[in-house]
Amino acid sequence: MTTPYRSEIRLPLDDPAAQRDVIALGYRREGIARGAGPERQDMSVWARLADDPEGPAPRVLPDLPGGELTDGVVRVRPLRPEDLEGWYQLRSLPEVVATSVPPEAPPRAEVERLFAYAEGRWLAGEAAAMSIVDARSGSFAGQIALYYFQPHHREGMLGYGVLPAFRGRGYARRAVELVTRWAFNEVRLRRVVAGTAADNIGSQKTLQRAGFEVEARQIGMLPAPGGGRIDSVLYVRRRL
Ligand SMILES: CC(C)(COP(=O)(O)OP(=O)(O)OC[C@H]1O[C@@H](n2cnc3c(N)ncnc32)[C@H](O)[C@@H]1OP(=O)(O)O)[C@@H](O)C(=O)NCCC(=O)NCCS
Structure with missing residues (x-):
């Protein structure tokens, strides 16, 4: 089976732990999918491309x-x-x-x-x-x-x-x-x-x-x- 070139994950805006998990896996945030959640809530969109560098995605605003x-x-x-x-x-x-x-x-x-x-x-x-x-x-x-x-x-x-x-x-x-x-x-x-x-x-x-x-x-x-x-x-x- 071939790995897809693009892998996308949508996460609730109020779930930072899940967002940290996908950052650790190299996913980058792309934006907001309005009303895309199971109860029509907005979701944040994260994606990783097969040729993205290995390791965690870069953090624009690091933790303090x-x-x-x-x-x-x-x-x-x-x-x-x-x-x-x-x-x-x-x-x-x-x-x-x-x-x-x-x-x-x-x-x-x-x-x-x-x-x-x-x-x-x-x-x-x-x-x-x-x-x-x-x-x-x-x-x-x-x-x-x-x-x-x-x-x-x-x-x-x-x-x-x-x-x-x-x-x-x-x-x-x-x-x-x-x-x-x-x-x-x-x-x-x-x-x-x-x-x-x-x-x-x-x-x-x-x-x-x-x-x-x-x-x-x-x-x-x-x-x-x-x-x-x-x-x-x-x-x-x-x-x-
Ligand atoms: C503006 C605000 C943040 C200042 O907070 P603060 O903790 O009292 O400010 P500081 O004590 O750090 O004061 C810094 C300097 O400003 C001066 N200053 C603060 N408020 C002042 C005022 N109302 N009039 C004149 N000088 C003032 C202080 O004397 C100090 O200068 P000095 O060291 O030479 O004496 C606060 O009044 C506030 O929350 N205002 C409402 C919200 C607001 O305006 N936010 C900023 C939006 S851009």
Whole structure:
């Protein structure tokens, strides 16, 4: 019997263990098959070609070394189920909604789905969603994500937010610095960018303190909460 040239496997989006298994067997992720699951759920499509190299498929977004990034004050690590409540609270705050795209508070079911799919999206190389944790108490303090929309340019984009009780302590700056260092050293990105609403002074100062510089003003880039569009100030840090 001849081996087929192409072998394809479809897996549920919320089954990262199965996704890790097929990566170990050399399967690469190709995309989403909408409504292709037994109950019409979306499935992730993985395939291996007979002439693909032996061994595991390359990981675009590797796991964090030792499972987390830390500077002793904050810990940044993948989402865990116990973070869901804090994450939901954070995403429901008006000032966080105002800086979200789209500028809407997500229903709880959407946050639950985001948690269920987060590891799969990381394994797919799309986004690394992480929690910012207070190193001393272990409490959830905020979130930060590295989105990998521009692989050809080796550019990633940051998004983040901190719960009010933890603001003003340098947590956002520390998390941005940790994730940017990981993005340069482990993901091998050349550019990390972050867009901020033109009046979001707190986020702009955070980026400046983390070594970012203004690259551009993107006119009408962001949807405004009440309708219309607002300008974004784009910040960048480059690996030199
Ligand atoms: C913006 C945000 C993430 C800052 O978090 P934080 O943990 O309080 O920020 P840090 O303590 O790390 O502050 C970093 C720098 O920014 C400054 N800063 C933070 N918030 C500020 C504000 N509202 N006004 C002026 N400066 C501010 C700090 O003073 C600090 O500068 P310094 O070291 O020179 O004193 C937080 O206010 C937040 O979650 N806002 C809502 C969501 C949001 O805007 N996300 C970013 C979308 S691009």
